[in-house]
Amino acid sequence: MLQEGGRLANTLYAVKHPDLSKFLVIAAILFIIGVAGVLTRRNIIVIFMSIELILNAANLNFIAFSRYLQDSGSGNPLAGQVFTVFIIVVAAAEAAVGLGIVIALYRNRETIWIDEIDLMKW
C-alpha cells in the first residue's frame, strides 16, 4: 500500500512536507468559518469578531504567497507583508468605529440582538 509513487505515499509526503496549498486551504477554512459566523450569529459583537476572523484568513493568504514568491523568486515578494500591515491597520480602525456604533446603539436601543434592530428594514 505504501508503494512509492502511490497515492498513499504521496499523501503522506504532502502531509509531512506542507506546501503553499496547505496554507491556502487553512486560510479558506478560516474564511468559511468567519462567514458562517457573520451569517448565523445574532449578537452584533460576535458578528464583528467573525469579521476579524475573515480578515485574518486573508492575511494568512497574503503572507503565504509572500513567502512562496520569495522562494520562487518573482515579482515583488514583500508586497504580501506590506499589504498585511495595511489590512491590520484597517481592521483596527474598523473595529474602533464599529464598536463605537455598537455603544451608541446600545445607549439608544438597549439591545445588541440584531433581530431587534430592524428600523431600516422594509
Place this chain on the structure above:
Amino acid sequence: MILSGWESVFFWIFSIAAILAGLLTVMARNAVHSALFLISSLVSVAALFILLGAEFIAGVQILVYVGGVMVLFLFVIMLVNVGAEEAGRAAIFNRPPQIVATLVFLALLALVLIVYVIPKGPQVQSKAAGAEKQQQVDAARAAREQKMDVGATGVSRVSKETERVGTSLYTYASLPFEIASLLLLVAIIGSVMLARTFKQEAAVDDVDPEVLKTTASPTDSAKS
C-alpha cells in the same frame, strides 16, 4: 516553499488550533468566550506567520490585533453587558433548508479538500529521489541561513525580514502609509464622537442636555 521536520509538526498543530478556535468562536454561547477563543485563533495564526518567516507581521498581529482590538472588544462587551442574552439555547439549527444547505456546503468543502490535499500524480518517484529532494530543500535553507547575520550572542541568526518590510513600507508604500495614518486619525475622532454621552455632547456646545435628548432621537415617537 516546503516546510519539513519540526516545522511541519508545528504547522499542523497551529493550523488545527486556529481552525478549532475559530469554530469555537462562532459557536460559543457567551460573548466573552467568543472573544477569548478569537484571541487563541489570532495567536495561532501569528505562530503560522512566524513559520512563514514573517516575524514582524506576527509581532504586529499580537500587539495590535490581540493586544488592541481584542481588548477593545472585551471592554465593549463589559460596557454593553451581554450577560444572559444567549441563555437558553436559541434554536439556530433546526430548519430543514438550513441543514440541507449546511450539508451541501460541507460536502463541497470536503470535495475541495480531498482534491487539493491528495496531490495529483507521483510527487516522489522513488525513495532516492525523495531523499535528493529533501537534500535540496535542506541545502536551500542552509544557504539562506548562511546569508543572515549572526545575532549578538553569537548563537542564533537574525533575519533581515523586518528591515526589508520596513524599507518597503517607507519607499514603495510610503503614500499608502501616510493615508493609513490619516485613516487611523479619522477612526480615532469618529469613535470618540460616536461613543459620547448626551452630557458630554452638551458640555462641548454649552447646550442644555434635555434639548439634545429631545432632538436626538425623533424615531422614538415613530416606534411608540
